[in-house]
Amino acid sequence: MKTTILLPHRFKTPGALVLLSGLVLGVLAIFGNLEFDFLDVPLPKFLKQEQGLFSTTNNNLTDELALGLCIAGCLLLMFSREKVEDEFVQHQRLLSLQWAVLVNYVILFIANWLVYDTNFFYVMTFNLIAIPLFFLLRFHWILWRSNQN
Amino acid sequence: MKNTIHVERAIRNLTQADLAERIGVSRQTIHAIESGKYVPSTVLALKLSRLFGKPVNELFQLEEQDE
Known part of the structure; x- marks a missing residue:
């Protein structure tokens, strides 16, 4: 694959x-x-x-x-x-996506109980692009870290 | 799962980058395999087996935590 x-x-x-x-x-x-x-x-x-x-x-x-x-x-x-797209990168891509979804909904769950009224509007607005943002941060951090080795 | 990739690589005097190039993956992949952070696909394991001239079972062994 x-x-x-x-x-x-x-x-x-x-x-x-x-x-x-x-x-x-x-x-x-x-x-x-x-x-x-x-x-x-x-x-x-x-x-x-x-x-x-x-x-x-x-x-x-x-x-x-x-x-x-x-x-x-x-x-x-x-x-x-990525420049070199091999199976390791694809594996990390999948893991990062999973991580991003989890982190997004944990944060959203906490924010649901702690943030109210107009401020929650800002939470929801951020949430529109939160999963891609978390994914990009995680994915590229993992790749950068494995480049350091 | 443990592997003897770094040993085989040392026997043939190859760097991780050399090996990566011959197999067609990135150096990060070879490093991740050797440090036990990534289990290669069957295709990749077979390519390594073909390059080193050893059966896959000699290159990769199951460990207790794999059971």
Whole structure:
């Protein structure tokens, strides 16, 4: 079982750039209330759960852009090959994914009982990309550590 | 599971990087196998067996904790 569906290695750098820009934009959008004027667009009302099938209301898409960039960046990074992609790396990839899921839900479980109201919104927002982030941290730390040997 | 890979490698004067290149894996994989942190796949074990000219059972042995 040597091949899995992975993008070529050259997608790592663009993926990192996309993720970084998404993270920066996201932090600015949430905490700095940053909104780009050119992203003020009319959306069909049914998307915003308002009455009316074809009429539109305005919405700013800066926050949507931020999340979109974060997700796209995470996917590009997660699913691109390492320089040498052999069975050991694939094994570590699987273990890291397992670890990331576990750590994510343990933290979420604890946060569920300790964090309330608006603060929990921040927890949930982070949780949207937490698993890929934990995976990337764990996976690359393991690879770096085995490189040191 | 213990293995004698590092012994076989030393007999033939190969570095981990040399062996990795001949087998077609990364040096990290060879290091992980030799330090007992990773159990290679059957295919990889057979490739090692073919390279060293020894049966797989001579290269890899079960330990008590494997039972």
